[in-house]
Amino acid sequence: MTTAPLLTCENLNVSFGSHHVLKDASIDIRPGETVGLVGESGSGKTTIGRAILGIGPVTSGRIVFDGQDITGVAPRNRTGDAARIQAVFQDPYSSLNPAMTVEETLIEPMVYRGLYAPVDAKARVRDLLDQVALPADAAHRYPREFSGGQRQRVAIARALALSPRLVICDEPVSALDLSTQARVMDLFIDIQNRTGVAYLFVSHDLAVVRHISHRVAVMRSGEIVEFGNCDQVTSNPKHPYTQRLLLAAPVADPARQALRREAFERLSAAS
Numbered sequence: 001m002t003t004a005p006l007l008t009c010e011n012l013n014v015s016f017g018s019h020h021v022l023k024d025a026s027i028d029i030r031p032g033e034t035v036g037l038v039g040e041s042g043s044g045k046t047t048i049g050r051a052i053l054g055i056g057p058v059t060s061g062r063i064v065f066d067g068q069d070i071t072g073v074a075p076r077n078r079t080g081d082a083a084r085i086q087a088v089f090q091d092p093y094s095s096l097n098p099a100m101t102v103e104e105t106l107i108e109p110m111v112y113r114g115l116y117a118p119v120d121a122k123a124r125v126r127d128l129l130d131q132v133a134l135p136a137d138a139a140h141r142y143p144r145e146f147s148g149g150q151r152q153r154v155a156i157a158r159a160l161a162l163s164p165r166l167v168i169c170d171e172p173v174s175a176l177d178l179s180t181q182a183r184v185m186d187l188f189i190d191i192q193n194r195t196g197v198a199y200l201f202v203s204h205d206l207a208v209v210r211h212i213s214h215r216v217a218v219m220r221s222g223e224i225v226e227f228g229n230c231d232q233v234t235s236n237p238k239h240p241y242t243q244r245l246l247l248a249a250p251v252a253d254p255a256r257q258a259l260r261r262e263a264f265e266r267l268s269a270a271s
């Protein structure tokens with residue numbers, strides 16, 4: 001039995017002036033699923049994420065969320081669950097307001113959307129901090145008082161504040177050191193297991209995406225060149241471009257070195 005998609009992007013095209021950045025890109029994400037989106041820098045990954053969030057343009061094509069056409073609809077004009085699609089970006093320091101405490105940061109979207117009265121929102125803040133394994137006293141601290149990994153946990157808590165069914169994760173672990181990356185990725189997986197949220201997980205690092213994704217889409221020059229089951233896509237020797245992405249992964253930890261070695265062997269065997 002196949003589950004109906006939560007989100008479908010159909011033949012998306014985006015042009016900036018004469019620069020055709022996204023070319024007939026189609027992907028779908030099922031409820032509770034992680035779809036990884038990989039590709040070299042400039043291949044169009046962020047452009048898809050921004051189009052889904054309603055903060056980037058769509059020249060043609062359609063984005064449907066839970067049966068609702070949300071193409072080109074700005075976040076403030078979205079209704080129902082589509083209003084709750086959230087994002088976690090690479091650099092939490094620039095996406096968190098340095099003048100707001102964590103509590104204020106987490107309460108703001110809840111009160112803005114009218115989901116919680118301020119008094120209930122405070123209880124919800126405690127729950128959110130617990131979900132991302134931050135201590136309750138983090139509520140009264142400012143972003144600068146946290147490490148990079150802790151700040152990313154704050155950004156994840158803020159994304160969860162509206163109980164989203166879909167979160168766009170745009171390079172959310174790229175700025176973190178390897179051991180922190182692993183812990184934050186485990187947190188994403190744990191949250192998904194508990195809440196059933198779906199992720200579009202954007203990364204240039206195929207090894208990271210392989211760890212977290214159920215399916216993977218590979219982008220090249222604005223086109224989706226492969227889309228399928230994670231293992232099939234990442235180990236198919238007929239796809240040398242994907243194998244090259246694996247080769248480009250950072251090599252600091254042994255697991256990635258092993259992936260690189262595998263990719264190298266497959267590439268050599270295929271050529």
Ligand SMILES: Nc1ncnc2c1ncn2[C@@H]1O[C@H](COP(=O)(O)OP(=O)(O)OP(=O)(O)O)[C@@H](O)[C@H]1O
Nearest residue numbers: 016019021039040041042043044045046047048204
């Ligand atoms: N607002 C814009 N105006 C003009 N060109 C843009 C704009 N936004 C993105 N682009 C161009 O679109 C292309 C795709 O950019 P995008 O950020 O989607 O790539 P990416 O795959 O996410 O890259 P990276 O991994 O480096 O973040 C790039 O050539 C970029 O220069």
